[in-house]
Each structure stands twice: as structure tokens, then as C-alpha cells.
Amino acid sequence: MPHLLDGDQHELDPLERQVVAVFVDGVKVLGLPRSIGEIYGLLFISQSPLSLDDLVLRLQISKGSASQGLRALKSLGAVREAEVGAERRTYYEPAIELKRLVGGFIREQVRPHLESGKTKISRLAETAQEIDDTARREFLGERIERLETWMRSSGKVLPILQKILGQ
Amino acid sequence: MPHLLDGDQHELDPLERQVVAVFVDGVKVLGLPRSIGEIYGLLFISQSPLSLDDLVLRLQISKGSASQGLRALKSLGAVREAEVGAERRTYYEPAIELKRLVGGFIREQVRPHLESGKTKISRLAETAQEIDDTARREFLGERIERLETWMRSSGKVLPILQKILGQ
DNA sequence: CGGTTTGTTCAAAAAAGTTTGAACAAACCG
DNA sequence: CGGTTTGTTCAAACTTTTTTGAACAAACCG
Numbered sequence: 543m544p545h546l547l548d549g550d551q552h553e554l555d556p557l558e559r560q561v562v563a564v565f566v567d568g569v570k571v572l573g574l575p576r577s578i579g580e581i582y583g584l585l586f587i588s589q590s591p592l593s594l595d596d597l598v599l600r601l602q603i604s605k606g607s608a609s610q611g612l613r614a615l616k617s618l619g620a621v622r623e624a625e626v627g628a629e630r631r632t633y634y635e636p637a638i639e640l641k642r643l644v645g646g647f648i649r650e651q652v653r654p655h656l657e658s659g660k661t662k663i664s665r666l667a668e669t670a671q672e673i674d675d676t677a678r679r680e681f682l683g684e685r686i687e688r689l690e691t692w693m694r695s696s697g698k699v700l701p702i703l704q705k706i707l708g709q
Numbered sequence: 710m711p712h713l714l715d716g717d718q719h720e721l722d723p724l725e726r727q728v729v730a731v732f733v734d735g736v737k738v739l740g741l742p743r744s745i746g747e748i749y750g751l752l753f754i755s756q757s758p759l760s761l762d763d764l765v766l767r768l769q770i771s772k773g774s775a776s777q778g779l780r781a782l783k784s785l786g787a788v789r790e791a792e793v794g795a796e797r798r799t800y801y802e803p804a805i806e807l808k809r810l811v812g813g814f815i816r817e818q819v820r821p822h823l824e825s826g827k828t829k830i831s832r833l834a835e836t837a838q839e840i841d842d843t844a845r846r847e848f849l850g851e852r853i854e855r856l857e858t859w860m861r862s863s864g865k866v867l868p869i870l871q872k873i874l875g876q
Numbered sequence: 877c878g879g880t881t882t883g884t885t886c887a888a889a890a891a892a893g894t895t896t897g898a899a900c901a902a903a904c905c906g
Numbered sequence: 907c908g909g910t911t912t913g914t915t916c917a918a919a920c921t922t923t924t925t926t927g928a929a930c931a932a933a934c935c936g
Contacts, residue, residue, distance in 0.1 A: 571740075577925075587849070688805060743895095744894075773915080775913095777914085797904070887929105890924080894922085896919075897917105
């Protein structure tokens with residue numbers, strides 16, 4: 543189905559496609575869905591803010607995906623609503639400071655897992671106390687202590703990471 | 710199906726189950742399959758090395774999963790073959806130094822993506838050179854430069870990460 | 877009000893990723 | 907050699923995650 547007299551924005555041009563592909567790969571590494579990479583990628587390479595409808599039209603994704611993807615990106619602090627004069631619909635622009643992106647990812651995706659990990663390990667330590675066999679209990683104690691050390695190290699590394707990436 | 714006179718090793722005890730659950734969660738965060746967490750978790754909490762058959766029997770996973778999981782863990786440097794006297798089958802024990810685990814993960818999972826990202830971005834830069842519209846080309850140049858900065862920062866952070874985690 | 881635009885929700889469909897198990901290979905052994 | 911043990915491979919089955927799109931809500935507008 544060719545378009546006749548196609549004035550409006552449709553398919554991505556080759557460069558946009560390349561950029562989107564880079565971000566799709568990028569977010570996959572982070573364990574996020576492809577649509578999030580597509581949306582962020584297109585915003586990243588667009589000179590002016592885009593609306594949800596723009597994203598749907600240009601990326602050929604469903605309204606549902608676009609809505610969910612934008613929500614996730616907002617909660618990560620990776621996109622913000624742009625100030626556009628007197629328009630009803632909202633337009634989005636990307637946050638492009640690495641510090642902010644990393645910070646959002648750590649806050650939303652890393653910290654919660656670290657917390658729940660620590661909790662589980664505490665419970666583990668309690669369970670291990672109740673073991674009767676002394677040798678076994680001591681071995682478990684060592685291993686659990688190591689787990690706790692791992693968690694402490696991970697906790698310590700995050701702020702340093704952010705510091706380095708926030709130049 | 711109850712077992713009569715069950716002398717041999719079967720299902721995990723509650724503590725083992727808890728430990729395995731911790732590692733299953735842990736590897737999920739890293740984007741690795743559950744079976745890898747199960748295998749590493751059981752090795753981590755076992756006082757002596759285990760064979761592939763032990764893992765199959767105790768975790769109730771298929772031989773295929775155990776084989777693939779062990780291969781991945783070996784390539785990550787997260788398990789090693791244990792020296793066991795005069796046995797045909799090979800036994801595995803976990804590497805428990807955080808430094809080693811992080812190093813393996815970075816080497817196997819992070820670096821390759823960083824490399825391929827850099828390659829894609831180089832190609833991007835070339836494509837962008839060929840854009841006719843000057844304003845557009847300059848905008849693209851800025852954005853691509855930012856991507857390159859991100860990549861450099863990421864590259865720099867990895868050795869520092871390893872250093873901090875390697876006490 | 878009734879109609880239109882904008883965006884969200886969520887059950888079902890589709891896609892992606894993981895696990896299984898049967899077939900195979902390789903090493904050992906009597 | 908033929909039989910047994912140990913481990914690998916990979917297509918198909920299964921599971922999990924993502925995407926879709928229809929139904930809905932909310933805001934606006936004439």
C-alpha cells in the first residue's frame with residue numbers, strides 16, 4: 543500500500559532507524575522492553591518534542607505501548623514533558639544528562655532489588671541459626687556473611703558510580 | 710508419590726530453597742535465566758562440590774538445563790571444576806569472590822555490548838555526515854557526540870567498579 | 877448537553893526467552 | 907569389540923514478557 547502524495551511524517555528515515563536500533567539494544571541490556579528503547583531513541587534524535595500520537599505514527603507501535611513506555615520513561619526520569627505553547631496534548635523531550643539517566647535507573651531498578659535482597663538474606667541468617675548440626679551451621683554462617691558483604695559492597699558502589707558518571 | 714525409605718539426596722531442605730531463591734532473584738536482575746541462579750545457589754550453599762547429576766537430581770531440572778547452565782557459569786568464571794580424587798565425572802564448586810564474579814560478568818555480558826554499541830555509533834556518525842540540511846546535521850553531530858561521551862564514561866567506570874568490589 | 881480529542885487500562889494475542897528430553901558423541905571398561 | 911556412564915546439542919514444548927487494540931475515562935469545546 544503505497545502512499546500517494548505523502549506530505550505527513552511517516553516511516554523513520556535511515557538515520558533515525560539506526561539511532562533507534564542503538565537504543566533498542568541499549569535498553570535490552572538493561573532488561574527493559576524494546577518499545578522503551580524505540581521511544582527514547584526517537585525522542586533523542588528529534589529536534590523538537592513529540593506527542594504520544596507522533597510516536598505511535600512514526601514508530602508504528604500501538605497507543606498502549608506508547609502510553610506505557612512513556613510512563614516508564616517518565617518514572618525513570620528519562621523523559622520530561624516539554625513546555626509547548628497552548629497545546630492540549632502533551633509533548634515529550636528526552637533527558638540527555640547521563641547522570642540523570644543512571645540515577646533514575648539505580649533508583650527505580652537497582653535499589654528496590656538490593657533492598658529486597660537484603661531482607662531475604664536477613665531471614666536466611668535467622669533460618670541458619672536454627673540448624674542443629676554445628677559444623678553445618680558454621681559453614682552456613684560463613685557463606686551468609688559473605689552474601690552480606692556482597693550486599694554492602696554493592697550498596698557502596700552505587701553512589702560512586704553516580705559520581706563518576708555525573709561530570 | 711511419596712518415597713519409601715528415602716536414604717538418598719532429594720528435594721532441597723527449606724534453607725537450601727531460601728538460598729536458591731535469593732540467587733534466582735539475583736540472576737534475574739542481571740538478565741540471566743532462572744536455572745543459572747538455581748545451580749549457582751545450590752553450589753554456593755553446598756559444603757562439597759556437586760556433579761551435573763547431583764544438580765539434576767536435587768534441583769529437579771533437566772540434564773540439558775544443567776549442562777547449559779554450568780557452561781554459562783563456567784564462562785562467567787562463577788564456577789570451577791573441583792579436584793576430586795579419581796572420579797570419572799566432574800564436580801563443580803562456586804567461585805565466591807565478588808571481584809571474580811563481577812569481572813566475569815563485565816567481561817562476558819557488559820564489554821561485548823559496549824563494543825558493539827561503539828561500532829554502531831561510529832557508523833551513525835558517518836551516516837550523519839552525509840545529511841544535506843546543515844542545521845539538522847549540526848544537531849545530529851551534537852547528539853552523537855553525546856552518545857560517544859556516554860560510551861567513554863561507561864568504559865571508564867568499569868575498571869573502577871572492579872577495583873571497589875575487589876577488596 | 878453531545879461530539880471530539882487525548883490518553884489509560886487491561887485481557888487476549890504475539891513474541892521472546894527458557895527448559896525439556898530424546899538423540900547423539902565421547903570416554904571408559906570388561 | 908559391545909555395554910555403560912557422562913555430558914552435549916538442539917528442535918519442540920512450555921513459560922514469561924511484551925504488545926496490541928478495544929473499551930473506557932477525562933478534559934475540552936461548540
